[in-house]
Amino acid sequence: MTTVATPGVSGGRNLYVPYRMRIAKVTDEAPGVRTFRLEFIDEEEGRRFSFKAGQFGEYSVYGEGESTFCIASSPTRKGYIECTFRQAGRVTSALADRDEGDIIGFRGPYGNTFPIEQWEGQKLLFIAGGIALPPMRCVIWNCLDLRDKYGDVTIIYGARTVADLVYKHELAEWGTRSDVKLFTTVDPGGQTPEWKGRVGFVPTILEQVAPAAKDTIAIVCGPPIMIKLTMPVLAKLGFTPEQIYTTLENRMKCGVGKCGRCNVGKVYVCKDGPVFTLAQLNQLPPEY
């Protein structure tokens, strides 16, 4: 007599059934952009839950649907997860209407991770644009919480306007840390009279302030146009495709390699990604 696992169920759970999460804290980051801190209502589920930097999940408002975001908090911060989203469609609009104490659904963690153990001893260069800082924030805090393991940390972050910069309190903290080099920039015309950061597009700032490519890992995340213009600059600075990481944001529904939506070439972004090196992306059709 052999024991047969219940079909479609892992750890006794139907994977399509979300965890119930309570919104413990809400932070308004920028116009239309909010961060939720989420805690497991079932403490046992919370104890068993673990994730790594780079993974994502499906967040749901019951009655409206599910939406895909990365986990924006670091796995070194226990007891909760955070997500940051911009109000754009039906689900994110419903999410934006929730408040502290409300219950939402979460299923995950899904996808692969940033190989931060492999990066130990290297310098880290984070390059982010707009609403793409959240997937990187997880890695930034993860590495800063293990600060001794990494060399110089440089963060270049740009947004259209000063108001659009997210995590303003954390940017202020990173800006004052002696072990982080932070460069914030806004697009020309997006500055305010009080703005102390730079003015210019991310690739331009990158060219001015980037560390030497030797022994440096570059992590890039941003809108397609920023990625497109940043990659040639990194190449010019001497970064090889193996040294450059990014995380893709293809549309997803299931998160577990079945619904077909995030399929690019033979890859499912939800299973083989979302984290890829540029060397890996160069093997794929340009459909992301």
Added chain:
Amino acid sequence: MSETRILQKASLDGLFAKLTAAGRRIVAPVRQSATALEQCHAERVEFEEVTTAQKIAADYIQTIRPPKGALFPRYEQMLRFKIGGKEVQAEEIKPEAKPTVLFGLHPCDAASFATLKAVFTWDSGDAYFEPKLAHTTVIGLSCTKGDAYCFCTSVGGGPGDTRGSDILLTPLDATKYLAEILTDKGKAVVALAPELFTPANGQAAPALAKIAPRFAADKLSAKLPALFPKGEIWLEQSLRCIGCGACAYVCPTCSCFDIQDERQRYSGVRLRCWDSCGFGLFTLHASGHNPRPKQSERWRQRVMHKFSYQPERLGVLGCVGCGRCSRSCPTDMNLAQHVQSLAEMPA
């Protein structure tokens, strides 16, 4: 090692009675009454639940809709919730998995279940698909005739192919079938009515449909990555495509789905439903960016996914050669014809 028996056509009602008595639901091809659809289809046969053999269209060529709904319904509820202020209760809807006999599936349709299974179980399992598969028995029916749209022999199948069937029936003459009992599920059906399955001795070879191969799927799979960048090929092939998605809805192996919530004021359901890579919204990002903005790119994805990505990734072709996509296409695009022309292009 399969066993071979004889099953009289007149015995089908007796078999169905035994299956019904054993709690099995029977789904079989049934000829439908005339509708507007008759104008674009030579005949209209669909799978539906039956209790007797009288209604079965045993001489059909192809149903319009595939049998995949038995395992992967077009619309399936997953969760039910109640919404009251800050308190939300969500409850899993257990999938219905009635013991079912799918009777009279042609070998192409029987083979399609291997592709569906590969998609739904390659990594994590699926709580809605797998119980239905476990409770489904397939009694296949070899083809004695095909039409110009059939191309099973180009994609590894054939009119008498046994893959996917638990029992395969092949018409020997007007009165009887040769029954190949192929699996334990097939043996369990025979065990319900052993007297109906009589010994087969020295039967004449059955006359199966002649489906000439049009291309070699393995050679095509090897060639496709090199054809991907040649945008003009895909544009020319898809100029007629209106992006209606009919090909995906009638395809027995297309398994892409959407997950949506339907809500009344204080209650609702989460469901999954069929979707198609041919729709422009399929990959559209919230930002407005679309990885496949053109219909020609979506046509290319359909061909690449079935004939290149799935074979490489899951070890199964995403096509069984049933020809439904081409029979149902409102602009008369013919997949087999297009794929054949790809196969014949210089590498």
